[in-house]
C-alpha cells in the first residue's frame with residue numbers, strides 16, 4: 001500500500017474522530033445546560049455544572065449526574081402543591097365539639113370523648129347532622145318531627161321504630177306442632 005495513501009487515511013480517520021469528539025463535547029455541554037436549567041434556579045449552580053462538563057468532558061458528565069438535584073423544578077413544584085393540599089385537608093377537617101380533637105366526617109361518635117357527632121337516618125341509613133330534623137338524602141323526617149304537606153296515607157303509615165316495641169299483650173304461643181287444617 002502506498003505510504004502517502006496510508007498517511008492520508010490515518011489523517012482522515014483522526015480528523016473524523018476529532019470532529020466526532022468535538023460534536024459530542026458540544027452536545028454534552030448543551031444537554032447539561034438544558035438539564036441544569038430545569039433543576040436549579042441558582043445561576044451559579046448552572047454555570048458550575050456547565051463548567052464541570054466542559055472541563056472534564058465524559059468524566060464530568062458522570063460527576064454531574066451524581067451531583068445534580070434529583071428532582072426537576074417542575075417535580076419540586078408539583079410536590080409542594082401536593083404537600084399544601086394535604087396540609088389544607090388536615091386543617092379543614094372538623095373538630096370534635098366535646099374534646100376539640102380532629103374527627104372524620106363519617107364518624108357518628110368521637111372515639112376520644114364519646115360525644116355523639118352524627119345520627120343515622122332511619123329510612124336510608126345516611127348520616128345526618130344532629131340538629132337536622134329531615135334527612136337530606138331521602139326526605140324522611142327524623143323521629144318525633146312533624147312533616148308539613150303530609151298526605152293522609154303517609155300520616156297513617158306506621159312510623160319507623162327505633163327500638164323493639166314492648167309487647168302490649170302476651171305473645172301467642174307457637175302452635176307449630178299441631179297446625180290447624182283451616183288456618184287461612
Ligand SMILES: [Zn+2]
Pocket residue numbers: 096097098099100101110111112113114115
Ligand atoms: Zn371528642
Ligand SMILES: [Zn+2]
Pocket residue numbers: 121122123124125126135136137138139140
Ligand atoms: Zn334518609
